[in-house]
Amino acid sequence: MTGEHLGGDFAWVDIPTVTDNRGSLSYAESGDLTPFDIKRVYYIHGAPTGALRGRHAHRELQQVMVAVHGSCYVAVDDTENRHIVKLDDPTTGLYVPPMAWREMLAWNDECVLLVLASEHHDPDDYIDDYEEFNHELRNDDPTT
Numbered sequence: 001m002t003g004e005h006l007g008g009d010f011a012w013v014d015i016p017t018v019t020d021n022r023g024s025l026s027y028a029e030s031g032d033l034t035p036f037d038i039k040r041v042y043y044i045h046g047a048p049t050g051a052l053r054g055r056h057a058h059r060e061l062q063q064v065m066v067a068v069h070g071s072c073y074v075a076v077d078d079t080e081n082r083h084i085v086k087l088d089d090p091t092t093g094l095y096v097p098p099m100a101w102r103e104m105l106a107w108n109d110e111c112v113l114l115v116l117a118s119e120h121h122d123p124d125d126y127i128d129d130y131e132e133f134n135h136e137l138r139n140d141d142p143t144t
């Protein structure tokens with residue numbers, strides 16, 4: 001699935017995987033798997049089933065999210081459309097562009113959500129308020 005999005009397109013990404021009778025090995029390389037240089041890797045684990053994470057957008061950050069174990073759902077929202085997708089495959093990632101409101105929910109099976117990120121952590125890159133996100137998405141200055 002690829003989604004049209006005001007802030008850019010989001011898309012599924014096939015993660016190259018080598019499988020033999022010893023199991024599977026999946027790998028990601030900057031500029032190959034991801035359309036950005038990977039500057040940061042983090043992972044979310046131990047999220048209880050009812051946890052709602054995310055609930056923000058990023059101004060510049062690009063990410064690829066992979067449920068390397070278990071499953072969760074990701075809502076990607078551009079204020080006009082809200083797509084909810086399930087991540088449950090360690091060989092498939094979800095590319096999330098800048099200016100996409102995202103929520104991660106319905107965690108199960110002790111989900112481990114791996115995130116490849118284009119930038120170092122920067123609190124100033126977050127938009128935590130949905131109305132502000134709506135304004136910025138349309139190049140509106142929320143202070144005017």
Ligand code: TYD
Binds near residue numbers: 042044053054055
């Ligand atoms: P946050 O991005 O808000 O996670 P979520 O949206 O899943 O709830 O991050 C949670 C906390 O972790 C917050 O205090 C910022 C911190 N954090 C870092 O220090 N470095 C990082 O790379 C990330 C992603 C978060």
